[in-house]
Amino acid sequence: MSTVTPPLPYRVAETRTETADTRSLELVPAGRELPPFAPGQYAMIYAFGVGEVPISVSALHGPYGGLVHTVRAVGAVSTALHDLRPGDTVGLRGPFGTGWDLDAAVGQDVLVIAGGIGLAPLRPVVHAVLDRPDAYGRLGILVGTRTPGDLIYQEDVERWRGRAEVGVTVDRPGPGWQGPVGVVTTLLDAFALRSDRTHALVCGPEVMMRHTARALMGRGLAAQRVQVSLERNMRCATGHCGHCQLGPLLVCRDGPVVGYDRVERLLAVREL
């Protein structure tokens, strides 16, 4: 079981507005540095005087060499983090949790499927695969968002189009939108899925992940080849408090990234 450590001070080096309610923060150590993060892992970020929330790392190295986290303002703590300015200080603990198992995907196709802000924990995966193109097969990036204006990392997504099979679909098209409209799984029809040599990494609202995993399995992909990033009420991040328990799993420690074969049945239990 991990040891609880006090947060280390990190300074906000840069903020970047992604959408109307979402902003990315690049954090650099103001003293001692945390150990390196892996794609899919998360930090507990403490907004002084407000509270602490788990946020997955959305880039391992920002322009200032710091950790990037993308925050959507939906509650008191996330709103306080969203409103930070360069020079402000937060407390950081981590890295916590399991990362995406990219070793399992070496030599295989990688299919990244994101819903809404679920693209944030998957962006380091895209970076890692694009950094080592010879190590993997095809890279597919399928993203579903509410509206065109809710797509995060728009410049990144445009850049990725030249190097990966990218699809973006929206639930509610606005004026001028020329792309697909519908749930993210409709994009699977355009991706020639090779079920015997593809690993799918999925992140988004839990219903979206269940729906997506079923669609993938309907196309012949084994549940062991599907990884999902779970979201639960994570408080201590060290497996002590039990707030994030999902059956036999403590999501803060045994997750957030887990194989769908491990959680498919657990996610169908209403009480969990």
Place this chain on the structure above:
Amino acid sequence: MTELPPPLDLLPLVQRERLLAVGLDVSFPAGTRLFDEGGEADRFWLLRSGEVALDICVPGRQPEALIETLGAGQLLGWSWICPPYRWHLGARTVTPVEATEFPATDVLALCAADPELGYALMRRFIEVVAGRLQATRIRLLDLYAPHGSGPP
């Protein structure tokens, strides 16, 4: 040519050939109105390339409200299967489209003459309709709204 995109690729070869024999290869430029809501649903298409938008008229709203888009490998049109045989939505090509067009009367005649083909084809269409129903239910949840995945 006997290859068909899913879901029709699951039909046995001989039935695929019979079905394709009544199909016509067609192409449409971007912006073509394929059908309007309420019109006679007398055909369907298997999209080979390009994108089609399904829409519905809303008074005072121009252009039509866009419901969903369909692309390569997808079936366009199932209103020909059941009464009142009228399109439930309208359809317009977003990009140039290439497709195979199947006249409903010919396909229904094939199904009547070969119930095995009819059964297999209806099962494929039920998969399509069920998939779209489930996708619509998911979208109704508005999962990407600020608290769409549950209370904070």
